[in-house]
Amino acid sequence: MNGRVRTLAAMGAREFARTPVLLALLVVLPVYVIGVFVLLVDDTAVPLTIDGSVVNAEMSAFAAAFMTPVTVAILAGIVGLFLMQSSQAADDRLRLAGYRAGELVTARFGLLVVGTLLVTAASLAVALTAVTPELLGWFVLATVLTGLTYGILGVVVGVVLDRLPGVYVMLFAPMVDVLMFQNPLATDPPTWTSALPGHYATELLFAATFTTSVDGTDAVAAGGYVLLLLVLGTGLLYRTTAVE
Amino acid sequence: MTALGRVGAGVRAGTQSFVREPFNVVLLLVLPALSIQIYGVSLAQFPAVGIFDAAGTLETTGRITGAVFATGALAGVLGLFQMISARHADRRLALCGFPDVELVVSRLLTIAVVGSVIAGVATVTLVAILGEPVSAAPLVFVGLGVAAAAYGLLGILVGTVLPRELEGSLVLVILADVDNVFASGLFGIDESITQFAPLSHPHELVTAAVVDGQLATEHLLPAGGHLLVFAVLSIAAYTYAVGGEPA
């Protein structure tokens, strides 16, 4: 990382750190969303369909595991969106002043990773009080992959859509994908739901939480999704920041 | 100008501000249909027994849930953006002599007018998508109207405390999401808890209207209680933000 990228990333981090309300929400909302379900659900066993097999789990453990990717997807998406929307006009000026597109893209994605790790850490801190995943490392990886998927989608949406439509797409899209169509309580999910961005990462997450082995293809597919979006996001960012 | 004329002008201005934002109109037309359809498909994936406390088929419950969510979210957005965009202009109006009380009434009436339109659109969309005859469509409208009123007021409250597009929307939509999961019966949380979720009573009102064609009278009082609490809180917040003194 050269000095110019370092300066830009450091300044971006300072900007992010100076949004105390947003930062507080990124930490408090996981406590609210995950915590409230963990506390309030009945203490019963529920049948989960994971990789085609049925596994019984405690409702509170299921709620903690399930609400983690939901929360991380929404919040990482908002981080991605914020990174784009707070800086687009000034980025143009910075590009005209001499920053190269590659430097800007590197700094912005670097910051996105930091932001995603922040919301992931906050969510895991709450979730892990209520659930002990069978394979913790894979569980964490799956959560990070969900966050990155939606974080980059937030960047893409931030580039493509205006401010307000962008906010609402990024608030509704992860909810529809993860909350409504990646729920392992479902016994009969439509096939097309496996094409949604959160599918493979959440499959990996549930397998890591409630079974003793994970399907490597889920990990590869989830990583592939992140890479694909990264390429798309990078291309769009390059185009957006293109100046003479 | 008389008080009635001033309030009328205030409501007209507030309504026009909402309608003149193309994004609001798109959201108004698209979100109910999308939400009703998606929730319908989503709940149909689940086993028909067990964790759900559903009065009708799961698909019908899903569609009702989608209608209630869309109505609440849209009305919340209306209340939120009224506060974000109009608080400074409203303060200026107050300084120019527009009485505080009339400003508050104008804002609440705007919520009522646009909220009714939102509930109306959601009712028509729900009845059309359900595909089965709904004998008590006006009662569906009542239930969705309560959802619109509750979230319109909550939107004002959130917009006063957090007058920012991104952060305010985030809080509002997360509130509506969690509230709606409670109200839908998903996760089978005990009713002694879910009754405090603002959307739970509108959900029951709409369900009774769709499934039984009846008014769920036992939910009217708690729904009214919610509205009263939100009205008091949002009026206090609004007068604090705009006038600095109670109206």
Place this chain on the structure above:
Amino acid sequence: MTADRSSPPEHSEQRAASDIVVAADSIAKTYDSRLPFTRSVEVLDGATLEVRRGEVVGIMGENGSGKSTLMQILAGALDADAGAVQRAGTVGWCPQEPRLYDRLTVDETFRLFGQAYGMDDDEVREARDWLTDVLDFEEFADRQVRHLSGGNRQKLNLSVALMHEPDLLLLDEPYTGFDWETFLAFWELTEQLRDRGVGVAIISHIINERDRFDVVYELHDGHLHRQEIGADDEPQSRPTEGQVDCERTTPFVDDDAGGGQRATGEGSR
């Protein structure tokens, strides 16, 4: 004023082309509406101008006439639909809206844009000390942009355009919100820059400032009309096209031509 206003205006072909720091030729720009049933707005239609080293050029026109659009195209921040812009040397652009990072401090803004311009730490420090002193806002070094007053934000906006001592300065209403002292300091600074050979283009609304410019371009119906200050009293009736002083056949104010219509049959490039 350092420019010799008593000498007759030179014709452009007599002056060295190498003096030109920015030349815009037949610029056209239309804003298309993204919504159905709403109008597209034609803003620029064959606008042509040039700025030379050591020349202070004013761009004037009614509200909404397209001055800021023209400035963004000159700076390279916006693509024209047709026409060409050629720049020589480094550019400093001061947009109407500051386009700065709201949550960075004044100091951090200097550092970040200094990196962009390829300046080292000492050069950035020198530039910062010079500009905060001249424009009198040293005491706000640690304040975030969003907490600056309108006038101080504008001082920073201008400083970011100036800090690397560019060959061409493009300033879009640079003194909005300035107090009188700063306003005078700004013009003194502009005179120094003119002496150093910097070409300066300034969008201005203040009609009394005409005397401060060497050349004024009036933007009207998408065309620019050039006037050399001290040489003639009125802007040329014919818009500039192709070359800045080319002849046109339709008068400046021509109702028949219609808003934004090209006055001649020449196609845009």
